[in-house]
Amino acid sequence: MPADPFPPEVDTASLMEAAAAMHRQGQFGPASGLYSEVLRRDPSHAEAYHQLGLVAMQVRQPEKAAELFALALGAGPPTAAMYANFGEALMALGRRFEAVGEYTRAIEMQPDLAEAYGRKGDAELALGRVADARLSFEQALARKPGLASAHLGLGGALSAEGRFDAALAAFQAAAALNPSSLAAHFNRGNVLRALGRVDEAIASYDAAIALNPEFAIGHHNRAFCLLQAGRLAEGFAEYEWRAKCPTFEDPRYGLPNRWTGAEDLAGKRLFIFPELFLGDVIQFSRYATMAAARGAKVTLGAPKALHGLLRGLTGEIDLVDEGATPDFDLQAPLMSLPHAFGTTLENLPGVARYISADPARVAKWRERIGPEGLKIGVVWQGSTQPYAxxxxxxxxxxxxxxxxxxPLVRLISLQKVNGLDQLESLPAGMTVETLGDDFDPGPDMFMDTAAAMEACDFVITPDTSTAHLAGALGVRTLVALPYVADWRWLMGRTDSPWYPYMWLYRQTERGVWDGVFAEIENRLWAELA
Known part of the structure; x- marks a missing residue:
């Protein structure tokens, strides 16, 4: 018989000591063998289960680790470390609510365990319990002020509360304590962007990318800052990284024969597939008309609901459903076209009008709305999707x-779906006209909206797809923007190079709209003067 590799005279304490030494050296297989031998001899050895659980975590087997930590706690007596590590395994499995409970038990057993407070905060933040998370991070830092991960988590909680200045201080502290933390530099960039400090945000993204040059979401967010700063050529080039980001999953990014701008389009079948949301398709469909002007036979993919509207694009453009992939000679994602065309602020194709409303519908809505007064189409509620x-x-x-x-101003609602309940609780004396149940009732979104816009003298809207529709139609449009607006509105400008008949009104204080609408009011008084 082969010799017993674990002679009986070697006691379990010695086996645990030897296993721990191997464990520290990263010899996980031999260490697991020793821990398992301890459990063969003593099935109630809680620390052996615990250490086996740690090995399972280190070799990325969180489900096995969770089972082993539960056995350790059942064998007892439990320790704070067992509870905390069980919480780690549950976090790795996405069982965040249960993880909070385990971290709480660790803290009850060892109130000075700063790391457990921090990880409890991470779990709470992931659950959307922002205030609880902030308190947990603060408790962690009260016990261990140099805990970089708790500063990082605190920054996340403060960002979620919209407290960007305080969040910036937290991310600054995290980056100072751990300069190799990609997350600290990246999140600092996000907060600086939210504060409108775009150049500093770019520097933070640069620091993150220096740590990992393939950090796609860092490049993506850096692109938005470059675009917002008006550095369009650099920004659109950097935006090509989006295809490597997890949320950009369209397999068509991998199609062959990408049109880069260098290839001759004359006589070629160019397929453009859509990206992002309705407003983006409307705004950047102008590039389809530019490609057609170069002689391409353009096929544009778009949501079915936009087909009726996009039939009004200048030039001969075939439309297909957004998920279709027709035959092509060359192809490009919609949002790569500005890069392919070499777009800069100086050559940006800010044409006055590149979509036309259906003439019959325009006639219908002109008659319905009538000629009286200064007719202002109004939209007030944008998308309620999380991205917006x-x-x-x-x-x-x-x-x-x-x-x-x-006097003479008529407010005419162009709002659809979200926000219509506000029509039922208007301030005393305020009137907003509605256009009836037959206003855009069918599958073709925006067809009636486009026609009604052309029957109005102005459109007032926040940053929504209707802003892009009004701009594409060449309707005079007043856009109400938040303190830090989306990149396409650039910074500080009162005009939009994308839309010659559009004027921008920006908050000067975060969340406060009064000054915006005072400016809009003054503009309309001047129009009537």
């Missing part, structure tokens, strides 16, 4: 009360 909410794409309809009180 941080950009403050809405304002209360009541903010237009003073505009509506100007």
């Amino acid at each position: 909410l941080p950009l403050a794409r809405s304002f209360p309809l009541s903010m237009l009360a003073r505009v509506g009180a100007i």
